[in-house]
Every structure is written in C-alpha cells, then in structure tokens.
Amino acid sequence: MKESIKQLKPYIPEEPVSALQARLGVERVVRLSANENPYGTSPQVREAVLKYVTDHDSSQYPDGNAGSLRTALAKHLNVPESSLVIGVGLDEVITMLSRAFLTAKDSVVISTPTFSEYALNAQLEGAQIKAVPCDAVTGAANPDGMLAAIDDTTRLVWLCNPNNPTGTYCSVSAIREFMRQVPKDVLVLIDEAYIEFVTSTDSASALPLLAEFGNMGLMRTFSKAYGLANYRVGYLVLSPELSNYVQAIRLPYNLNSVSQVAAEAALQDQAFIERVVAANAVERRKWEACLDELKLHYYHSEANFIFVEFPTAEKAQYVADYWLQAGYQVRSGLSPKWLRITIGQADDCKKMQILLKECLV
Numbered sequence: 056m057k058e059s060i061k062q063l064k065p066y067i068p069e070e071p072v073s074a075l076q077a078r079l080g081v082e083r084v085v086r087l088s089a090n091e092n093p094y095g096t097s098p099q100v101r102e103a104v105l106k107y108v109t110d111h112d113s114s115q116y117p118d119g120n121a122g123s124l125r126t127a128l129a130k131h132l133n134v135p136e137s138s139l140v141i142g143v144g145l146d147e148v149i150t151m152l153s154r155a156f157l158t159a160k161d162s163v164v165i166s167t168p169t170f171s172e173y174a175l176n177a178q179l180e181g182a183q184i185k186a187v188p189c190d191a192v193t194g195a196a197n198p199d200g201m202l203a204a205i206d207d208t209t210r211l212v213w214l215c216n217p218n219n220p221t222g223t224y225c226s227v228s229a230i231r232e233f234m235r236q237v238p239k240d241v242l243v244l245i246d247e248a249y250i251e252f253v254t255s256t257d258s259a260s261a262l263p264l265l266a267e268f269g270n271m272g273l274m275r276t277f278s279k280a281y282g283l284a285n286y287r288v289g290y291l292v293l294s295p296e297l298s299n300y301v302q303a304i305r306l307p308y309n310l311n312s313v314s315q316v317a318a319e320a321a322l323q324d325q326a327f328i329e330r331v332v333a334a335n336a337v338e339r340r341k342w343e344a345c346l347d348e349l350k351l352h353y354y355h356s357e358a359n360f361i362f363v364e365f366p367t368a369e370k371a372q373y374v375a376d377y378w379l380q381a382g383y384q385v386r387s388g389l390s391p392k393w394l395r396i397t398i399g400q401a402d403d404c405k406k407m408q409i410l411l412k413e414c415l416v
C-alpha cells in the first residue's frame with residue numbers, strides 16, 4: 056500500500072434520506088447538510104433526460120469529449136473550448152488537479168476551515184498541507200497569511216469562494232491583488248461552487264482574471280445552484296496549455312451521456328437559477344435576522360448555507376439533534392461549536408427558526 060494513504064479514512068457520504076427516515080422513524084427528513092438545492096432541478100432537465108433515454112440504449116460509450124456540453128459551456132463563459140476540463144463533479148476535478156501537479160516533495164496552501172477535499176487529495180499524493188486560519192470573527196480568508204505560507208515547495212493554492220463552510224466571499228479586486236503577488240509557477244485554484252448565490256455584486260466571479268493570470272484556474276459545479284448533484288458534473292477553466300496536462304490523466308469516458316445531456320439542459324434554463332438565487336437571498340436574510348435576535352455568532356454568508364457558532368459543543372449537538380428529531384438534518388462535526396445549515400425553503404426555515412428559539416430558552 057502507498058505510504059501516503061495509510062493514515063487516510065474513507066469519506067463518509069451522506070446517509071440516503073430514505074434510510075435516515077427509517078432509522079429515526081420520521082416521515083419527512085429535509086436534508087440541509089449537504090448544500091443541495093432545496094428547490095430541486097429545472098424541469099427542463101427531466102425532459103431532456105427522458106428524451107435521451109427514450110431515443111438511446113446504453114450499448115455505446117458516451118462522447119468522451121462531452122462535445123455538445125463543452126460547446127455550450129464555452130459559449131456561456133466566453134472561453135475557448137480547449138480551456139475546459141469537465142469532470143464527474145468537482146470532486147473528480149480536484150483529484151485530477153492534485154494528481155497532475157503534486158508529488159511528495161510539494162506543498163499546497165489552503166485557508167481553514169475549507170472544503171476537505173483539497174487537503175485529502177494533497178495527502179493522497181504525499182504532499183504537505185499549509186493551512187492558514189481564517190479571521191475568527193468574520194470568517195474571511197487571510198490572503199496575506201496565505202502569501203506568507205507560499206514557499207519553494209508550493210505548487211497549488213486553493214481558494215474556495217464563497218468558502219465552504221464559512222460562506223464568506225472574497226472580492227474580485229482582492230483576488231487580483233493576491234494574484235499579483237503569487238509567484239508565476241504556483242497555480243491558484245478558485246473554487247466557485249457557490250458563486251451563483253452571491254448577491255452583493257453583479258460581477259462576483261473571478262472569471263475575468265483568467266485572461267490576466269496564466270497561473271489561475273477556476274472551478275464550477277452543477278451540483279449546487281443547478282440542482283444536479285446526482286448527475287455529477289463539474290468543470291475547470293484553465294489556460295489551454297495547462298488544461299492539456301489535466302486532460303491527459305482524465306479517464307477517457309468519465310462523464311456518461313445522461314449527465315452530459317442533463318447539464319446542458321440545466322445550463323440553458325438560467326431563469327431557474329435566477330429564481331433559486333433570489334429565493335435563497337430572501338431566506339438567508341431571514342436567517343441572519345433570527346441569529347442576530349438570538350445573539351448567536353455566525354459568518355456573513357454569500358452562499359446557500361450559513362455557519363453558526365453555539366456557546367458550547369454540547370449545545371451545538373443538542374440543537375442539531377433537536378432539529379433532526381423534527382426532520383431537519385444539518386451538518387455538524389466541521390468545527391466543534393459550529394453547525395452548517397443549508398438554507399431551505401421558506402416554510403422549513405421558519406419552522407427551524409421556531410425550533411431553534413425553543414432550544415435556546
């Protein structure tokens with residue numbers, strides 16, 4: 056066995072909702088622990104998938120280049136088709152990048168807390184992880200600290216924006232300032248899994264910076280705002296030269312045709328995204344008002360979840376259990392005193408807020 060994987064523990068995936076309902080004896084469980092889309096998926100996706108499976112059997116390999124989806128994405132983002140690497144979710148993209156760029160002699164720089172896959176995949180390659188804590192009060196990443204952590208061994212810097220689990224957003228001008236100071240041989244990866252949910256600015260994405268900085272890559276997924284988590288589609292935008300290296304290690308037929316068809320249909324329905332983003336912003340504001348009223352510390356979120364601190368770890372677990380008994384599952388275990396709550400639909404948010412008040416009296 057590889058030395059680098061001896062210490063690793065397998066990722067514990069979400070328990071299927073039906074299994075959880077049976078285990079708890081609860082009729083309806085609303086999963087608000089994985090930042091999935093509580094508004095579902097564009098109805099156009101179901102139509103496209105049904106048409107595809109009606110017209111085709113499954114005897115032929117899929118289009119290994121995901122040509123039609125690639126063309127649609129390139130047009131949507133206004134980037135060359137050769138700059139796109141499309142993966143089985145961003146999970147696969149993160150694995151491919153780590154595999155392509157990291158050896159046991161290298162290090163990566165991350166902000167903590169952040170999405171666990173960056174560190175996990177670095178460990179797989181035997182690389183060192185340099186974790187720079189975020190600001191404890193605001194949850195904001197610390198770009199100067201991250202710059203200071205970069206040394207001769209650093210190959211990759213991961214910046215999740217908005218960040219999971221803090222929900223905090225780093226402006227494009229702050230990222231530009233950061234990029235100006237990063238050595239050109241260090242690749243900075245901006246994970247924009249939640250970028251659609253940002254409402255504080257109309258131009259939230261760091262996409263325009265790709266033309267300025269050849270050592271920057273951008274990642275997006277269909278799993279969150281597009282409500283396509285089940286079909287597993289995510290992608291990377293990177294200079295065509297560097298994306299060739301990543302393409303070289305991609306499995307030839309990684310994306311099945313149903314996923315390709317579903318993602319393309321989802322991309323075409325931007326009106327669905329607008330509705331989801333607007334509804335999420337309304338409920339996010341109500342959550343913040345509720346937490347202010349209860350004097351609970353949280354980070355200002357620009358995503359579809361909110362990260363809340365409780366006075367003690369026991370209290371956090373008590374609230375999580377109280378919600379779960381009522382059918383609301385949130386994410387604990389990311390940080391002892393904290394819970395990450397995916398922002399649900401209005402009725403569910405309201406019920407959860409009433410339950411929370413009951414817990415705290």
Ligand SMILES: *Cc1c(COP(=O)(O)O)cnc(C)c1O
Pocket residue numbers: 090143144145146147170215218219246248275276277278284287288289
């Ligand atoms: C959910 C999530 C992903 C993974 O998305 P998939 O495309 O479903 O693999 C990537 N990055 C962050 C920060 C996430 O929260």
